[in-house]
Amino acid sequence: MKSRSGATLGLAMLLGLWAAASAPVRAEDSSAPQSCEVPAYLLATESPLPKVADAVKGGRPLEILVVGSRSSTITTSEASGYPGRLQAALHEKLPSVAVNVSVEIQVKKTAMEVAGTFVKLMEVKKPTLVVWQTGTVDALRSIDPDEFRAALDAGVAALQNAGADVVLMNLQYSPRTETMISVPPYLDNMRVVAQKYDVPLFDRFAIMHQWNDAGDFDLFSAYHGVELAKRVHDCLGRALSTFVIDAAHLGPAQQN
Amino acid sequence: MTSIADGIAGRPLAGEADTIVRDEAAPAKALPSITLPAAGERELRLDLFRGLALWLIFIDHLPPNLLTWFTIRNYGFSDATEIFIFISGYTAAFVYGRAMLESGFVVASARILRRVWQIYVAHVFLFTIFLAEISYVATSFENPLYTEEMGIMDFLKQPDVTIVQALLLRFRPVNMDVLPLYIVLMLFLPVILWLMKWRADATLGISVALYALTWRYDWYLSAYPNGYWAFNPFAWQLLFVFGAWCALGGARRMSSILSSRITLAISFAYLFAAFCVTLTWYLPQLGHVVPRRIEQWMYPIDKTDLDVLRFAHFLALAAVTVRFLPKDWPGLKSAWLRPLILCGQHSLEIFCLGVFLAFAGHFLLAEVSGGAAMHLLISISGILIMWAVAWVISWYKHVADKSASRTKGAGGNADLAGGGG
Numbered sequence: 001m002k003s004r005s006g007a008t009l010g011l012a013m014l015l016g017l018w019a020a021a022s023a024p025v026r027a028e029d030s031s032a033p034q035s036c037e038v039p040a041y042l043l044a045t046e047s048p049l050p051k052v053a054d055a056v057k058g059g060r061p062l063e064i065l066v067v068g069s070r071s072s073t074i075t076t077s078e079a080s081g082y083p084g085r086l087q088a089a090l091h092e093k094l095p096s097v098a099v100n101v102s103v104e105i106q107v108k109k110t111a112m113e114v115a116g117t118f119v120k121l122m123e124v125k126k127p128t129l130v131v132w133q134t135g136t137v138d139a140l141r142s143i144d145p146d147e148f149r150a151a152l153d154a155g156v157a158a159l160q161n162a163g164a165d166v167v168l169m170n171l172q173y174s175p176r177t178e179t180m181i182s183v184p185p186y187l188d189n190m191r192v193v194a195q196k197y198d199v200p201l202f203d204r205f206a207i208m209h210q211w212n213d214a215g216d217f218d219l220f221s222a223y224h225g226v227e228l229a230k231r232v233h234d235c236l237g238r239a240l241s242t243f244v245i246d247a248a249h250l251g252p253a254q255q256n
Numbered sequence: 257m258t259s260i261a262d263g264i265a266g267r268p269l270a271g272e273a274d275t276i277v278r279d280e281a282a283p284a285k286a287l288p289s290i291t292l293p294a295a296g297e298r299e300l301r302l303d304l305f306r307g308l309a310l311w312l313i314f315i316d317h318l319p320p321n322l323l324t325w326f327t328i329r330n331y332g333f334s335d336a337t338e339i340f341i342f343i344s345g346y347t348a349a350f351v352y353g354r355a356m357l358e359s360g361f362v363v364a365s366a367r368i369l370r371r372v373w374q375i376y377v378a379h380v381f382l383f384t385i386f387l388a389e390i391s392y393v394a395t396s397f398e399n400p401l402y403t404e405e406m407g408i409m410d411f412l413k414q415p416d417v418t419i420v421q422a423l424l425l426r427f428r429p430v431n432m433d434v435l436p437l438y439i440v441l442m443l444f445l446p447v448i449l450w451l452m453k454w455r456a457d458a459t460l461g462i463s464v465a466l467y468a469l470t471w472r473y474d475w476y477l478s479a480y481p482n483g484y485w486a487f488n489p490f491a492w493q494l495l496f497v498f499g500a501w502c503a504l505g506g507a508r509r510m511s512s513i514l515s516s517r518i519t520l521a522i523s524f525a526y527l528f529a530a531f532c533v534t535l536t537w538y539l540p541q542l543g544h545v546v547p548r549r550i551e552q553w554m555y556p557i558d559k560t561d562l563d564v565l566r567f568a569h570f571l572a573l574a575a576v577t578v579r580f581l582p583k584d585w586p587g588l589k590s591a592w593l594r595p596l597i598l599c600g601q602h603s604l605e606i607f608c609l610g611v612f613l614a615f616a617g618h619f620l621l622a623e624v625s626g627g628a629a630m631h632l633l634i635s636i637s638g639i640l641i642m643w644a645v646a647w648v649i650s651w652y653k654h655v656a657d658k659s660a661s662r663t664k665g666a667g668g669n670a671d672l673a674g675g676g677g
Contacts, residue, residue: 070404108407140407142483174405176397178319179618180390181408182430220622221399229401 036216036235042207043239045200049248051165055128056250061098062090064244065125065164067114068133070107071172080230083131085237086244093241094250102127110138111148115155122162129244130159131202133169135186145185152193166199167244173208175220200247202240211235300588300597301581306343307600307646310610311639312336317431317614318638319621321631330538332530333557333569337434341492342570344438344603345499348445349452353504356449365446372442378608379435383422386429389615411481421480428479431611433486440489441496448497452504460506463497466490471561484560491561495570514578523572530569595639598646605649606642613638 055062066072066083073081087101104121106114111134122130132155138148152168159166170190171183187205194201212219217232312327313336329335348368356364394409411418411427421427425436451459469475470490477485502510513519533554536546557563587593599606617634624630 071402074400075403076400136404137407140405141481142479144483172402172405174402175319176393176399176402176622177405177408179615180393180430181405219401226400228399232401 036211036231036239037214038207038239038242039210042203042210043243043246045243045247047194047198047200047247049129049165049167049200049244051163052129052244052248053250056094056097056248059097060128061100062094062129063125063127064090064099064101064129064131065104065121065127066101066131066133067104067106067118067121068131068169069105069109069137071136072103072133073105074226074229074233076226077230080233082233082236082240085234086131086240087237089238089241090244093245108137110141110143111135111151111155112143115151115158118155118158119162122159122164126162127164129165129167131167131169131240132156132159133204135171135190139171139181139183139186142182145189148186149189149193152189153196156193156197156199160197160199165248166197167202167240167247168194168199169202169240170205173205173212173219175212200243202243204236207236207239208232299583301577301583301585302343302347303597303600304588304593305339305577305600306347306603307596307598307606309336309339309343310599310603310606310642311596313340313434313607314610314614314638314642315635317611318617318635319631321628321635323632323635328573330534332527332534332573333563333566334573337487337559338495338562338566338570340434340603340607341437341441341495342499342574343600345441345496346503347499348442348496349449349500349503352445353449353452353500356453361446361450364449368442368445372439375435375439375442375604378604379425379432379439380423382432382435382608382611383429385612385615386432389619390429418480424480426478426480428486431614434607436485437487437489437492441493444493445500448500452500456501456504456506460497460501463494467494467562476560486560488561494562494567514575519575520579523575526568526572527576530565530572595643595646598650599642602646602649606646609642609645610638613641 052062054060064083064086066086072083078084081103083101083103087099090097090099090101102125104125106117114132114134134152134155135148138151156166156168168190170187174181183205191201193199208217208219211217211232216235217228219232221228312329315323315327316329316336318324324330327336348371352364352368355367390409391412394406394412397406418427425439428436448459451462467490470488475490476488477490479485498506507514533546554565557565559566588597617638620634621630
């Protein structure tokens, strides 16, 4: 049986290779200005950002702290990461408000390890809003999803206790590694914790998935350059700015 | 291959006479010993549903697409894995239970271990394909957007540790969890069968106790580099042993319960309730329908440890199926169900093929295009390939059996176990 099933699998493999070889090569997408519409339902949230709303309405500066892992930055080009783009987009949309986005990257740290740093971090930075991007490292290391949820619980509670609004940001959509990383448990737990603490969840996964499906970005491509990453981060930063403004219910009055 | 292995079963062995005498004495004394259905009658329903489970597992391993909506996990708590493990327990006990009665513990154990070895080799083979895929991705893909996700390749930096851990079944990539579970369960089959021969009901009782203790004391097998086995063998053994128990006469003794109206009503009520709960996962607007207290009691429905709700859902499904799909249903012989039955009859080969095709499907989606039409095309061609390969294996087995029977008599019925004896 061993040899037989080997032969059948070999046959199937050949079929697969043949199909791959005979398929048309995808055109390289290189259009410069990016259209990256996000459907309204992906940016809709019922959870508010009261501290952000108060700061803006009271004319105080908006201090935003992005806590994240490697996917919150572009290694060779720090300023083009989505946090920088978020700041630029908020400047544009809220010209009367002083917005300052700072970034705290904790490379290769699980949610549990990052959450442990929050109390100290909040004492130093005192932000109005914390965007906590997490989940990737935990998924890579297949951390027990229950442990991950407990870490999220602890982290969000610590941030809220320190007096900040919180936005959770989930994993990137990464089609190439889909067969290698089990993402759903981490997405689910982030959704559960966001609901529990009434915290807006920026669904980066679904948004990037949508861009890939709609053909805005070819996230499958084995593209080596940094341009694609820059464009995606630019779009993420803009989508995040819309998300924050909507969640904080900042009307046109503040946006002039 | 089957016929070669079964040559052993036909030969007289020391101690065999002893076994037969004891087994003949057992029914006379009306002890709760195991009973086997008459030889030769193939349970096509088992093949049918195992084939179905294999197709569903394949579809569930692909990225979500249109066909995903046809998989049973969208309509209740349990999914194809439960069906696969239960039927595997049933058929394994059926085949090797007979071997144990006819040839004794040692020979039957040897045959089981041979089967375990085959499954192990199949698993290692799939792991090799996975390694090839991941190495390809690692060398060809350096998108700065995904620097972090590429961390999954880190294990390639330590191939010595990783490969040894994979051989020890501790390092299992995504979607490669079922075979290690199957290997461990089969490894314990000789003990299970030996206990069943002694007292079938007591064995089931021990299995339930192990399941309960696993839940109580949180027993698990650790995995590499961290985490645990995605299917906890201490919990999932319950389905396997239950399948074995049913095969060795339990199903017959339960028939009065299975045919009662009350069982049917409870099953339907439970399936309906599970369906309603599942509906709220996809239509969050309905979330308020489920009372919060029930929600808190119910969630999370744990797949790793085979949640009681999942097990009960499987039982209800099985009860309804057995009731409305009799053994002699003419549809089982129809050409329409033939592909499913063929796949179910060669479960190990088709399972491995399914895992491989899921890898290949991902590869195609990555290299060619990721559109919905492509998704659907890949799912359907995957199923057609599984059918075609099952057909080829059947044809080959038929030819091989014929030539074997010319040389040395009957081929035996070991292929009931799903393409291996």
